Amino acid sequence: MADAPGATVIFLHSHPAWLAARRLERERHAAMRRHPSFSARRHAAASGGQVTRDFKLYSSTDTPA
Numbered sequence: 610m611a612d613a614p615g616a617t618v619i620f621l622h623s624h625p626a627w628l629a630a631r632r633l634e635r636e637r638h639a640a641m642r643r644h645p646s647f648s649a650r651r652h653a654a655a656s657g658g659q660v661t662r663d664f665k666l667y668s669s670t671d672t673p674a
Contacts, residue, residue, distance in 0.1 A: 621627050
């Protein structure tokens with residue numbers, strides 16, 4: 610309990626693990642924004658075009674490599 614004698618309260622925003630996770634999240638988001646496919650999808654959506662993904666469904670485990 611936080612009100613127990615001798616308890617130490619660690620604020621989340623100053624914890625090193627939380628800070629590292631936030632930094633990694635920002636770096637991952639920035640890397641995604643720099644990726645060519647992200648900007649191409651954004652341009653297609655802005656121009657009113659259909660954003661398509663070419664997914665294929667195979668009915669067996671015999672799939673091409």
